[in-house]
Amino acid sequence: MSFPRLRCVALLALAPLLAACENSAVAYSIEGKEHALTLLREQPYFWSDEVTQYIVAARLPQCQKKVRIHPGRTAMTDIEVFDAGYQMWALHQGARWYLASTETCQVQDWDNAGDAPPGALVGRFRLRDGVSAFEAAPTVAPAAGG
16 A cells, blocks of 8 residues: 555544544624633543633624633533623633623623622533534513513
């Protein structure tokens, strides 16, 4: 077997293994494409169930910062996003909380002692049909009558 043919066969054999790696980015658009929180997930090795995670806080052109958060698993745990005030959001994944601000351009761990959300649920980052997605929280219609 010639070298080019052997190389092609080897690449075809490795393709299913490489396809198992996750490399995804999904955004919660706040005010158009210039203002968003983005979740990045990277699984550098197919044999590992650990996924490196980042949150990007962006409000262009003033702010764009990528911050590594605690690793996740290939079986993604939802990350809930809550309104926490002016240009600030609280993110909740499992037992961990984070605060993200596009005003000060920061993302940091948050020791939420009461474990209660600081505001309304905006939505959640989750796996949908095997793909990372942001699902907005249902909006509550105002009560009719008066």
